[in-house]
Amino acid sequence: MANSSFRRKQEELKSPGWMVTFSDLSTLLLTFFVLLLSMSTMDQKTFKSMFHNFTASCGILYFKEYGEIYRPKLVLMQALTEKLKDSLVVKRSDDFPKDLISPKEEKTFEETGSSLVVENFKGGFKLVFGHNMLFLSGSADIQEEIKPLIEKIGSFMRNSDYQVYIDGHTDNVPMKGGKYSSNGELSLARAYNLMEYFVTKENISPLSIALAGYGELHPVAPNSAPEGRARNRRVEIIFKSQKYF
Template sequence: MRKKKVHHEEHVDETWLIPYADMLTLLLALFIVMFAMSKVDNEKFKSVQENFNAIFSGGSGLMEEGEPSLPVPQPGNSGDINEVAENSAISSNVLEDNKMKEVKDNLQGQIENGGYGDKVKVELNEGGLEISIQDVVLFNSGDAQVLQGVEPLLKQISHMLKGLDNEVKIVGHTDNVPISNSKFRSNWDLSAMRAINVMNFIGSTGEVQMGRMSIQAYADQKPKYDNSTSDGRAKNRRVEIFIVRKYSAPTKVNGN
């Protein structure tokens, strides 16, 4: 009987594994170098450099001391990401404050020229720019309709706010004398409607987008002056136009 020939399987050529392993090693080395270059900490870079040389142990180190190496970014050149972000925030902070100071100075000049110096106050504080207008300038007693005589002042305020993209709050206040008539049931209603009408007028000028504005009403709950005197009550009856800061105030704010 003829014996069947036994076919031996050919051995698979595995010589390709050597260059493949070398390629992976080089890729790993490349990623380590790229990681090191992205850092500004020289101590960390030195540690990575030692690990890099360990990969090629048995041969001459590619990045041994005294030999040329890849350039390491210095802190003075590229800077740390956190430091850059912090500096950017500081720049925005100062820029916003300077804009508000400019608006404040311009408004104070317009207010003095218009004869409103004792009835309209402008203050720059930690919260933002506050324009406080006594009710006698804006409304008749017990009413919420904006007087025509004050419209030029409100238009000037609106025009100056055009250069700012901050949120604008219109806040109504009254004194502690209760009101109850056919138009308003309480000081809450009066303070709210006065804030709404001032907001609507500013929005109608087209200088300030309505989406940037909101109203608040506090009636007599947040007095700044003594309600036991007629002068204090007159100052407490006010509408505030408040431009809210987007960034924290600088360390020193000139509120005068």
């Protein structure tokens, strides 16, 4: 009888299940609003301090003092630029054959408005043929009057150990009709025909020649003026010493 009375008292002391859930929810809501209120009046130092304590316990978040993003010093960038300029000085290379272009040919180039520039760089040099010197506008056929010079260049290539690169370039004026549909196609065809001439006529190994057609992608002058477009229409024959590979 006593045991039965004790069980009834325990059942009377138990709270309904919904009341426990409601109490938990009320506590969570109260905590949430207190947190909102405290954050609205919290300064940056207090906020970071709070999260620092949180990171110390769980190791997920990490705050550190703000700092400026590193940027290379302007002086260093200028020094690198000058270094690059020093390696690309426009002048005749010591390896360039002095008798390759005769004074008569140079005079002819000047009279016809054509240009041939020799640029020296570390480990070699390159020949930059100006517009219409090797090819007529829109054509990839080598002009007859320039072939004697091409043959002399081929003879020099045959007796040297340079790796040779032939790069074709154009201006940005779109192709209108004709055999080639784009500037890239035209520049590549010019480089290929020049390489083929060296291989078939001058017996140069094709393994020593690489070619590329860049179209208008690598201008050396603005295409906004006729003079700039003329400079961009060029073919470069680059001679690079094997020891620099």
